[in-house]
Structures are given as C-alpha cells and as structure tokens.
Amino acid sequence: MRHIISVVVENKPGVLTRVAGLFARRGFNIESLAVGTTETPDISRMTIVAEGDEQDLEQIIKQLYKLIDTMKVFDLPADKAIERELVLIKVAANDKTRQEITQIVDIFRGKVVDVAETSMTIEIVGDENKVSGAEKLLTKFGIRELVRTGVIGLMRGSAE
Amino acid sequence: MEISGAQALLESLKHEGVDIIFGYPGGVLLPLYDAMYANKDIKHILVRHEQGAAHAADGYARATGKVGVCLATSGPGATNLITGIATAYMDSIPMVAITGQVATPLLGRDSFQEADLTGITMPITKHNYLVKKTEDLPRIIKEAFYIARTGRPGPVLIDIPKDVLVNKIKYKYPDKVELESYKPNFEGHPKQINMAVKAIAAAQKAVIYAGGGVIASDANKELKELAEKCNFPVTTTLMGIGGFPGTHELSLGMLGMHGTAYANYAVTECDLLISIGARFDDRVTGHIARFAPNAKIIHIDIDPAEIGKNVRVDVPIVGDVKKVLQALLAKLPAKEKNQPWLDQIGEWKKKFPLSYKKEGGLKPQFIIEELYALTKDRETVIVTEVGQHQMWAGMFYQYDKPRNWISSGGLGTMGFGLPAANGAQFGRPNALVVDIAGDGSIQMNIQELTTAVNNRLPIKIFVLNNCFLGMVRQWQELIYDRHYSHTQLCNNPDLVKIAEAYGAVGLRVTKEEEVRPAMEKALAINDRPVLIDFVTAKEENVFPFVPPGQAINEMIID
Ligand SMILES: Cc1ncc(C[n+]2csc(CCOP(=O)(O)OP(=O)(O)O)c2C)c(N)n1
Numbered sequence: 001m002r003h004i005i006s007v008v009v010e011n012k013p014g015v016l017t018r019v020a021g022l023f024a025r026r027g028f029n030i031e032s033l034a035v036g037t038t039e040t041p042d043i044s045r046m047t048i049v050a051e052g053d054e055q056d057l058e059q060i061i062k063q064l065y066k067l068i069d070t071m072k073v074f075d076l077p078a079d080k081a082i083e084r085e086l087v088l089i090k091v092a093a094n095d096k097t098r099q100e101i102t103q104i105v106d107i108f109r110g111k112v113v114d115v116a117e118t119s120m121t122i123e124i125v126g127d128e129n130k131v132s133g134a135e136k137l138l139t140k141f142g143i144r145e146l147v148r149t150g151v152i153g154l155m156r157g158s159a160e
Numbered sequence: 161m162e163i164s165g166a167q168a169l170l171e172s173l174k175h176e177g178v179d180i181i182f183g184y185p186g187g188v189l190l191p192l193y194d195a196m197y198a199n200k201d202i203k204h205i206l207v208r209h210e211q212g213a214a215h216a217a218d219g220y221a222r223a224t225g226k227v228g229v230c231l232a233t234s235g236p237g238a239t240n241l242i243t244g245i246a247t248a249y250m251d252s253i254p255m256v257a258i259t260g261q262v263a264t265p266l267l268g269r270d271s272f273q274e275a276d277l278t279g280i281t282m283p284i285t286k287h288n289y290l291v292k293k294t295e296d297l298p299r300i301i302k303e304a305f306y307i308a309r310t311g312r313p314g315p316v317l318i319d320i321p322k323d324v325l326v327n328k329i330k331y332k333y334p335d336k337v338e339l340e341s342y343k344p345n346f347e348g349h350p351k352q353i354n355m356a357v358k359a360i361a362a363a364q365k366a367v368i369y370a371g372g373g374v375i376a377s378d379a380n381k382e383l384k385e386l387a388e389k390c391n392f393p394v395t396t397t398l399m400g401i402g403g404f405p406g407t408h409e410l411s412l413g414m415l416g417m418h419g420t421a422y423a424n425y426a427v428t429e430c431d432l433l434i435s436i437g438a439r440f441d442d443r444v445t446g447h448i449a450r451f452a453p454n455a456k457i458i459h460i461d462i463d464p465a466e467i468g469k470n471v472r473v474d475v476p477i478v479g480d481v482k483k484v485l486q487a488l489l490a491k492l493p494a495k496e497k498n499q500p501w502l503d504q505i506g507e508w509k510k511k512f513p514l515s516y517k518k519e520g521g522l523k524p525q526f527i528i529e530e531l532y533a534l535t536k537d538r539e540t541v542i543v544t545e546v547g548q549h550q551m552w553a554g555m556f557y558q559y560d561k562p563r564n565w566i567s568s569g570g571l572g573t574m575g576f577g578l579p580a581a582n583g584a585q586f587g588r589p590n591a592l593v594v595d596i597a598g599d600g601s602i603q604m605n606i607q608e609l610t611t612a613v614n615n616r617l618p619i620k621i622f623v624l625n626n627c628f629l630g631m632v633r634q635w636q637e638l639i640y641d642r643h644y645s646h647t648q649l650c651n652n653p654d655l656v657k658i659a660e661a662y663g664a665v666g667l668r669v670t671k672e673e674e675v676r677p678a679m680e681k682a683l684a685i686n687d688r689p690v691l692i693d694f695v696t697a698k699e700e701n702v703f704p705f706v707p708p709g710q711a712i713n714e715m716i717i718d
Binding site: 009010013017021058059063066067070 | 282286287339465469
C-alpha cells in the first residue's frame with residue numbers, strides 16, 4: 001500500500017540523511033521525499049511517500065520516533081489528507097500544437113510558464129492523479145523534460 | 161576565565177562522573193592529550209588497538225552499569241572503533257565514543273586522515289554529533305551522556321574537529337538537558353498493566369522470558385519477586401543471563417538456538433509468555449510462526465519499536481522494566497501454584513538435562529563446570545568471546561547475579577572478550593574476571609594483553625583450544641556434510657609463549673586432572689594476567705541445537 005508519511009524534525013544538519021537512511025536500511029523504497037521548513041524556522045517537515053503494508057508502516061514510524069531529532073510522525077490517511085505536488089513539464093510545441101496544449105493546461109488549471117519556438121513549459125499543481133493525468137495527455141506532443149517536487153501533504157481541518 | 165575545548169571536554173567528562181577513558185592518540189587529538197598530561201582526575205588507559213578501546217569501555221559499562229567512554233583519533237583510529245560501537249549498539253550498552261576529526265576548514269576535502277564518522281556511524285549509534293563550535297561542546301557532552309544512559313541505552317558518538325579542541329571558551333556546564341524531541345517513556349500505561357494482571361490471573365501455563373533489559377534497568381529483584389509470587393518459571397536470553405538466579409528452582413536457563421530443552425519445550429507449550437526487556441531475536445525464536453504458538457504474549461520494553469517488531473503482542477507495555485514490574489507487582493494478587501505445569505517442567509528437566517559425554521578427551525563443558533565449582537563463592541565476572549565456548553560458558557556456569565556475565569549477544573563479536581575483560585576489571589577491581597575464549601577469537605584482539613600487563617590486571621584468559629573455529633565447524637558438520645572449509649586452525653601459534661612474550665603467565669592443560677590445579681595456580685596470581693591454554697576435544701558440539709529455520713522445540717539434543 002502507498003503511504004504518505006509526514007515527519008516533523010528539528011532543522012539540523014544530517015537529519016535528512018538519518019531519516020532517509022532509516023528507510024533504506026529497512027528495505028523501504030522511498031517514492032518521493034519533499035522537505036522544507038515549517039511555520040517555526042528551526043523545525044522542518046518531510047513528506048515521504050513509500051510503499052509497504054500496515055506492519056511495515058508501524059515499524060517505520062516507531063523507528064522514526066527513535067531518532068533523537070524526530071518530533072512527530074504522522075501517517076496521512078488518503079481520505080483525511082490534502083496532498084499536492086508541483087510538476088514542471090517541458091513539452092515540444094509548434095504553431096499547430098500550441099493551442100491544443102494550452103487547452104489541456106487550462107483543463108488541469110495549470111499554467112504556461114515559458115514559451116519558446118519549439119517548446120512550452122507548463123506548471124501543474126495537484127494530487128498525484130491529476131499530475132499523472134496531465135502528464136499522460138501531454139505525452140503525445142513529446143515531453144522533453146519533466147520534474148516533480150514530490151508530494152507534500154497536510155491533514156484536513158484543525159486537528160492533527 | 162577562558163579554557164580550551166580540550167580542557168572543556170575533560171571538565172565536562174568529570175561532570176558526568178567519568179573517571180576512566182580507554183583511548184589511543186593521534187594527530188588531531190594532540191590538544192586533548194596535552195590537556196590530559198596535567199590532568200589527574202580522569203585516568204586514561206592506553207590500549208593497543210582502538211577496537212580494544214571500544215570493547216573495554218563496553219566491558220566497563222556492562223560490569224558497572226556506568227557509561228563507558230572510549231577515544232580515538234580521526235580517520236583510521238575512528239574507523240577502528242566501529243566494530244566496538246556496533247557491538248554496544250546491538251546490546252544496548254551505554255557508551256560515549258569520542259573521535260577526533262580534522263579541523264573544520266578541512267572538513268569535506270578528503271583531508272589527511274579524514275573520515276565521515278557521523279555518516280559512518282549513523283546506523284550503529286543511538287545518536288551522534290559533529291561538533292562545529294567549541295561553545296557547543298559542553299552542551300553536546302551533557303546531551304550525549306543523557307542519551308546514552310536513558311531510555312534504551314546505547315552508544316553515542318561525538319566527533320570533534322581539532323580546532324574545536326584548541327579554541328577557547330568561557331566554560332559553563334549546563335545543569336539541564338533540553339532535548340525537545342527526546343522523551344523516553346518510563347512509566348507503563350496503567351490500562352496495559354491492568355490487562356497484564358488479568359492475563360496473568362487467567363494463565364495456567366505461563367513462562368517468563370527475560371532479556372538484557374532486566375539487567376539494564378536493574379530489575380532483577382522485581383523479576384524474582386514476580387516469578388516467586390506467581391510461581392512462573394523463568395527463561396532468559398543470552399543477554400538476560402544473571403537477570404534471574406541460575407540456581408533458582410524456577411530457572412529454566414537460556415532458550416532458543418542453544419537453549420535448554422526444557423526452556424524450549426516450556427515456551428512452546430505455554431499459554432502465557434511474559435517477555436521482559438527482550439526483543440524476540442531470531443536466535444531466540446527459531447521459526448517465528450511456530451514460536452510459542454499457543455501463548456498470549458505480554459511484552460514489556462522501554463523501546464516502543466521493539467513491540468510488535470517480530471511477533472504479535474497481546475499486551476504491550478512500553479516503559480522502564482523496573483518501573484513496570486513495580487507497578488505490576490503492586491496490583492498483582494498472589495497466584496496459586498499450578499502444580500501440574502511445574503511438574504511437567506520438572507519432568508522435562510529430569511529427562512533432558514544439560515549434559516555431555518564424558519569420554520573422548522578434555523571436555524570444554526567439564527572445564528566450565530570446574531571453574532564454577534572453584535569460583536561460585538566469590539565475586540566472579542565471566543566474559544566471553546564468541547563461539548562454542550561462549551555457549552558452554554553460558555550453559556555450564558551458573559549466574560546468580562546480574563553483571564557477572566558479559567558477552568557479545570547481538571553482534572556476536574569475536575575479539576570482544578579480552579578487551580571487555582580489561583574494562584570489566586578496571587570497573588570491578590575486586591572481582592575475579594575470567595575471559596573464556598576460543599583459539600580463534602583470542603587471536604582477534606590479543607594485543608590487548610599488553611594493556612592488561614601494563615596495568616597489572618589479574619584477568620584470567622581460559623582458551624578452550626579445539627584447533628577449530630568451532631562454532632562454524634559445528635555448522636559445517638551438521639549442515640554442510642563435514643566440509644571443514646577454512647575452519648581448521650592447525651597452525652595456531654603457541655599461546656603459552658605468546659602470553660609469556662607479552663609479560664603474562666602462560667600455562668597449558670591437556671588432561672582432566674590438571675584442570676583444577678592449573679586454575680588454582682592462575683587464581684593465585686594477582687599482579688598480571690594469566691592465560692591457560694586448555695587443549696580440548698576437537699570436535700565437541702554444543703547441544704541442544706535448533707537448526708536454523710526450525711521451531712525451537714525441534715532441537716538436536718545430542
Ligand atoms: C569478528 C567475527 N568474525 C567472524 C565471526 C563468525 N564466527 C562465529 S563463531 C566463529 C568461530 C569461533 O571460533 P573460536 O573462537 O575458536 O571459538 P569456538 O567456537 O571454537 O569455541 C566464527 C568464525 C564472528 N562471530 N565474529
């Protein structure tokens with residue numbers, strides 16, 4: 001099963017290595033990992049997407065808690081989480097296709113952020129499905145380059 | 161007044177009650193060694209290999225319950241500590257390892273003798289630090305000792321660049337540790353404790369399974385009280401040896417791969433297994449799905465990550481073993497003896513005692529029995545290396561008190577015993593310290609004989625010399641068709657001469673009747689180490705033996 005794990009850690013050197021190393025040592029494949037500071041500058045939040053069954057997940061959460069710099073760990077359940085990812089796609093474009101591409105981008109509420117003679121660069125924000133959907137539709141034009149930030153997520157509502 | 165980082169380090173260690181460090185110097189540590197030149201408060205023991213320093217600090221910690229401290233220089237010195245740190249990590253031993261590092265401006269440039277020690281030790285330390293500024297040093301030392309000894313104990317590494325040792329600061333030692341995110345849970349949850357009380361009340365055939373956590377939290381009294389109050393038999397892990405008196409009638413000895421038959425049968429048949437400070441290691445459980453198949457499991461451990469890691473648990477209790485047992489005992493009504501269960505266990509004990517065939521050369525088990533007979537009335541610390549001798553030392557010697565059995569359980573480190581015995585002897589100067597060794601293991605850190613000789617440590621090294629890497633040979637015999645591939649040590653050096661060359665006493669024993677007199681002679685020597693080379697039966701095996709992958713009741717008994 002796919003899990004989104006949110007890890008709140010002290011913003012210190014080496015913490016990212018500790019967390020990532022822990023996943024690697026236990027044979028967990030990290031699908032994506034996004035890190036940034038929070039409302040408190042000396043605290044960072046990592047959002048990690050990984051595959052594993054419930055038991056694996058429980059163990060990884062407990063192991064994460066064992067790290068001295070870990071403050072909190074959440075498993076973000078799909079139905080209670082807001083999940084977003086930003087993707088930049090550079091797609092081949094010409095006079096004939098530019099319009100069609102723009103339409104697709106509009107449907108996905110994306111943005112064209114750069115236009116050149118033979119390409120367009122598009123920014124799309126959304127959950128994994130939306131991003132993958134857009135990617136699929138744009139494939140036929142020829143994707144030159146693509147970069148995804150990895151998922152970030154928060155629990156809905158006021159409670160955590 | 162301003163003092164240097166090196167002096168601040170020594171002051172901080174003093175604050176933590178450190179009176180001994182095991183170390184080895186090197187370039188980046190010169191400021192520290194210079195500060196030690198005039199220092200009278202902390203004794204520095206010069207070892208002959210940094211691995212010896214780590215194991216000595218570890219042995220000291222295991223024998224005393226205090227935090228052991230070792231010190232090594234940057235690069236090769238520091239990497240030589242690794243096996244010792246990993247050993248302490250696997251057995252949850254409180255240790256602080258201090259390493260020198262190249263000066264901060266040289267960091268990350270592949271400078272001479274630079275190694276990324278915080279990177280290397282991340283998976284084998286409870287926590288580690290690279291100190292960037294001298295001002296941080298006192299706080300980091302304070303935190304390191306706190307982390308090493310609280311919660312589930314473990315090694316903490318502090319990597320200190322040379323300039324951090326040289327720069328000066330206004331020294332003040334913090335009185336409090338402020339770690340936002342590290343807050344071990346000491347008290348067991350009352351609801352869980354009530355559930356345990358209920359499960360205990362309902363149990364007919366219970367077994368207590370005690371591990372190193374009992375010793376780490378000084379809970380042997382509470383464990384004994386629990387066992388006696390409920391009349392539950394107690395089996396221990398290798399790390400738990402001494403946590404419950406081995407001579408007690410409720411003692412089942414060790415369980416698992418080389419456990420007693422009666423412990424393994426009892427665990428397989430029990431309806432309640434109370435795991436106390438133990439972690440369901442694969443050497444204990446054997447085939448996991450067939451481990452204690454009919455039992456409800458109560459699991460008491462300070463480390464939440466241990467609970468549910470290897471087995472399903474019915475009543476998890478996270479907390480310090482001593483505190484949890486005290487709370488449990490306060491609520492637990494006395495329980496009537498379940499005589500049929502105890503009778504059944506008595507029958508297994510009678511039918512499958514620990515034993516060995518007496519004929520066919522000098523038997524290692526006999527040597528351990530003789531040692532026990534000779535030393536049981538005095539304070540004796542048995543340290544071991546790793547192999548068959550280790551198992552025999554665990555089985556055929558009885559340990560009635562904690563911290564008298566010191567052995568590398570989790571990592572199984574050959575070469576651990578001699579340096580750990582040195583550390584134990586420093587920590588317990590009045591105890592008789594015996595390193596029970598194999599001819600393979602003893603050659604891994606034999607240079608530490610010098611450390612023992614120089615410090616007039618009266619440790620005894622009893623080598624059970626079977627001219628084999630015995631434990632590996634046993635597996636080759638039983639599982640690999642007697643293909644003794646690279647396990648024969650027929651070209652061993654003369655260990656008696658080696659001992660003598662180091663300035664220790666060397667003795668050789670080849671016959672049963674020489675065993676006792678040689679031991680008596682060794683015990684009478686108090687100003688230097690003694691090594692006895694016991695030439696034993698070559699192909700003796702450790703039984704019972706649960707072949708890998710089998711359930712623990714599927715033992716080869718002899
Ligand atoms: C550092 C290290 N290397 C290898 C091993 C694998 N190993 C486990 S037991 C053993 C043989 C030990 O031989 P010896 O010390 O002679 O003891 P014996 O089993 O003969 O009593 C070996 C090689 C180990 N545990 N540790």
